[in-house]
Amino acid sequence: MAEKHGSLSINSENIFPIIKKWLYSDHDIFYRELISNGCDAITKLKKLDVMGEYSLPDGYKPEIQVIVNPEEKTLKFIDNGIGMTADEVEEYINQIAFSGATDFIEKYKDKSDDNQIIGHFGLGFYSAFMVADEVHIDTLSYKEGAAPVHWECDGGTEFEMEDGTWDKVGTQITLFLNEDCLQFCNEYKAQEVVKKYCSFMPVEIFLSRENTPETQTIDEAEKLDTDEVLETIQPEKKEDAKEGEEAQEKPVRLKIKKRPVVMNDIHPLWTKNPSECTKDDYIEFYRKVFQDYKEPLFWIHLNMDYPFNLKGILYFPKINMEYESIEGTIKLYNNQVFIADNIKEVIPEFLMLLKGVIDCPDLPLNVSRSALQNDGFVKKISDYITKKVADKLSGMCKTDREEYEKYWDDISPFVKFGCLKDDKFCEKMTDYILFKNLDGKYMTLPDCLEVNKVDPDEKEEGDSAVDENGEKVEAEVVDEAAAGEEAGEGAEEEKKEKTIYYATDLKVQSQYVNMFKQAKMDAVVLPDQIDQPFINQLEMKNEGIKFQRIDADLTDTFKAKTSKKTQEELNAQSEELQKLVRKALKNDKLTVKVEKLKNKKVSSVLTISEESRRMQDMMKMYAMNGMDMGMFGGEGETLVLNVSHPLVEYVIAHKDDKDNKNEALICEQLYDLAKLQQGPLDAEAMTKFVNRSNDIMVALTK
Numbered sequence: 001m002a003e004k005h006g007s008l009s010i011n012s013e014n015i016f017p018i019i020k021k022w023l024y025s026d027h028d029i030f031y032r033e034l035i036s037n038g039c040d041a042i043t044k045l046k047k048l049d050v051m052g053e054y055s056l057p058d059g060y061k062p063e064i065q066v067i068v069n070p071e072e073k074t075l076k077f078i079d080n081g082i083g084m085t086a087d088e089v090e091e092y093i094n095q096i097a098f099s100g101a102t103d104f105i106e107k108y109k110d111k112s113d114d115n116q117i118i119g120h121f122g123l124g125f126y127s128a129f130m131v132a133d134e135v136h137i138d139t140l141s142y143k144e145g146a147a148p149v150h151w152e153c154d155g156g157t158e159f160e161m162e163d164g165t166w167d168k169v170g171t172q173i174t175l176f177l178n179e180d181c182l183q184f185c186n187e188y189k190a191q192e193v194v195k196k197y198c199s200f201m202p203v204e205i206f207l208s209r210e211n212t213p214e215t216q217t218i219d220e221a222e223k224l225d226t227d228e229v230l231e232t233i234q235p236e237k238k239e240d241a242k243e244g245e246e247a248q249e250k251p252v253r254l255k256i257k258k259r260p261v262v263m264n265d266i267h268p269l270w271t272k273n274p275s276e277c278t279k280d281d282y283i284e285f286y287r288k289v290f291q292d293y294k295e296p297l298f299w300i301h302l303n304m305d306y307p308f309n310l311k312g313i314l315y316f317p318k319i320n321m322e323y324e325s326i327e328g329t330i331k332l333y334n335n336q337v338f339i340a341d342n343i344k345e346v347i348p349e350f351l352m353l354l355k356g357v358i359d360c361p362d363l364p365l366n367v368s369r370s371a372l373q374n375d376g377f378v379k380k381i382s383d384y385i386t387k388k389v390a391d392k393l394s395g396m397c398k399t400d401r402e403e404y405e406k407y408w409d410d411i412s413p414f415v416k417f418g419c420l421k422d423d424k425f426c427e428k429m430t431d432y433i434l435f436k437n438l439d440g441k442y443m444t445l446p447d448c449l450e451v452n453k454v455d456p457d458e459k460e461e462g463d464s465a466v467d468e469n470g471e472k473v474e475a476e477v478v479d480e481a482a483a484g485e486e487a488g489e490g491a492e493e494e495k496k497e498k499t500i501y502y503a504t505d506l507k508v509q510s511q512y513v514n515m516f517k518q519a520k521m522d523a524v525v526l527p528d529q530i531d532q533p534f535i536n537q538l539e540m541k542n543e544g545i546k547f548q549r550i551d552a553d554l555t556d557t558f559k560a561k562t563s564k565k566t567q568e569e570l571n572a573q574s575e576e577l578q579k580l581v582r583k584a585l586k587n588d589k590l591t592v593k594v595e596k597l598k599n600k601k602v603s604s605v606l607t608i609s610e611e612s613r614r615m616q617d618m619m620k621m622y623a624m625n626g627m628d629m630g631m632f633g634g635e636g637e638t639l640v641l642n643v644s645h646p647l648v649e650y651v652i653a654h655k656d657d658k659d660n661k662n663e664a665l666i667c668e669q670l671y672d673l674a675k676l677q678q679g680p681l682d683a684e685a686m687t688k689f690v691n692r693s694n695d696i697m698v699a700l701t702k
């Protein structure tokens with residue numbers, strides 16, 4: 001070939017500075033580009049062999065060598081792939097690749113955020129100029145009679161091309177590193193980058209150091225053709241061999257140049273058929289990739305060929321905590337070439353709580369992130385992954401409930417977060433969300449509704465109420481006919497709305513929990529922060545389902561049946577006592593209700609309406625961001641006084657007695673006792689409560 005000197009066909013004189021600046025944030029990516037070009041070249045050669053257009057030489061072992069040379073500040077990438085003829089170098093390197101790079105830069109130069117482009121694919125070979133002042137190509141095409149080609153370019157717009165000396169089919173790319181980028185010819189840095197991008201590339205990659213003095217010693221029998229023998233070590237003669245005994249010869253040893261170590265796994269687990277993979281394989285792969293010593297709970301092996309190609313493994317790690325602190329990683333690959341972690345355009349956000357690998361060769365990667373976001377195909381991929389996760393979970397719930405329950409506490413933040421983030425996932429999972437009831441038993445939403453279908457009053461028909469020790473207490477038995485009057489049509493209407501009662505803290509709400517248990521009513525436990533938005537969403541999406549905290553209201557179950565007349569009396573007493581209690585407590589917002597409760601040992605109970613409490617909880621969240629909370633305190637609180645309790649009877653009997661000092665004292669004490677059943681008192685209230693309790697006991701001594 002006549003020596004050729006030419007200009008690269010580009011539009012801009014400044015293309016190299018742009019390449020360098022553009023990809024500055026992750027310019028180690030050139031490793032991935034050059035190694036994957038080598039992989040492609042090898043794949044093409046193997047394909048030609050399969051098609052009968054080329055015969056691979058005997059003992060052909062596809063491989064890519066990465067050779068660092070810190071002394072000479074060079075980095076070499078050598079593959080035994082298809083190679084290039086001079087014409088091909090002209091076409092693919094001088095023209096096409098460069099114009100591709102120009103297009104690429106033209107398209108994205110205005111985008112200021114480096115992360116806008118997810119793959120950097122399409123820049124390929126020229127990414128070498130991000131770190132190198134000069135790049136050489138030495139290549140020999142597989143084609144019969146092809147001549148080796150040498151090409152070089154010093155980062156300007158000029159290149160030189162001439163006959164070369166490369167005598168093996170394949171290509172060597174040599175980078176003469178820029179002074180700022182010498183780290184890339186450091187062996188350890190090279191190792192790190194190759195591991196980052198190339199751990200699962202489909203061709204074996206070997207990393208070595210040029211002119212390395214490192215050696216290793218092996219038995220002669222272990223010698224491979226590729227070993228470079230530096231010295232043959234003859235065994236010492238065994239002198240102490242006893243007479244008659246055959247002298248046992250030690251083997252000949254060879255000192256060889258240290259063999260390069262394979263850097264990658266060319267058959268990662270996700271490429272295998274799930275039926276070929278064992279539990280140990282999955283766990284080992286998980287540990288290797290995510291450096292997590294804990295065992296994952298379970299996993300989903302995705303394996304799809306049609307209508308798009310997608311393979312991967314999603315692991316559910318052990319995460320028994322609030323979702324904010326969970327950090328997952330989903331690694332995205334394209335034909336076993338690592339692209340990036342956590343690409344939220346492709347992988348649904350809630351799945352980022354998991355750990356996993358997804359390989360999707362069909363993904364368009366040389367596009368900006370915003371283009372990916374609006375890509376219908378990418379949306380399909382994302383939907384498919386979501387569906388598979390929901391299928392796995394619902395399937396497990398249906399066929400292996402015991403196992404599902406075992407994992408539930410760990411996966412529940414993830415499932416709930418998923419339901420909040422993804423409507424389709426929510427739809428599929430609604431019936432497979434588990435709720436733990438007061439006895440610690442897991443129930444699905446349909447189970448909960450089934451339980452609540454039974455009218456607690458009917459269930460209790462004929463039963464007496466029981467106290468906290470499970471002993472029967474006297475309950476008011478009223479004339480059915482009289483009670484019947486109040487059961488109008490309105491009550492029928494109300495029953496259509498199904499209420500699921502819940503507790504958020506079994507300790508704090510223990511008094512209510514006891515009352516529920518005594519009344520043989522059930523509630524579910526929803527202790528996590530995510531539960532509140534989650535039940536809001538369930539209510540929104542499932543008309544007729546209402547969640548109510550167990551201290552939100554006293555259900556009719558706790559009340560004795562009363563005649564209309566008695567109820568009217570109670571209403572009147574409520575009005576009067578409200579005035580009295582408000583005055584005693586100096587609290588105008590408090591509602592007071594007098595009720596006839598079945599359990600005569602309960603004197604007072606505080607309820608706070610579900611709506612007010614939810615509103616207050618929300619306000620508390622805003623308060624953390626500096627909002628004043630004072631205006632919302634005490635809203636929606638109702639003090640229920642049990643008319644069947646002697647203390648309340650006493651207050652009612654003496655309500656008009658202006659000289660009675662005990663009245664106010666008892667009102668305050670009843671309120672504090674009710675408040676204590678919900679949670680701790682604040683410091684001031686607690687001091688008052690203790691002093692008052694002491695006063696009451698002193699009074700007993702008189």
Ligand SMILES: Nc1ncnc2c1ncn2[C@@H]1O[C@H](COP(=O)(O)OP(=O)(O)OP(=O)(O)O)[C@@H](O)[C@H]1O
Nearest residue numbers: 037038041083092093097121122123124125126171
């Ligand atoms: N090691 C190699 N062996 C053989 N041909 C190569 C090699 N490296 C590059 N080429 C040729 O040069 C062309 C341009 O390479 P470049 O890396 O710029 O882009 P690409 O590989 O086509 O796309 P991508 O940017 O996605 O890698 C390739 O398509 C290939 O034909």
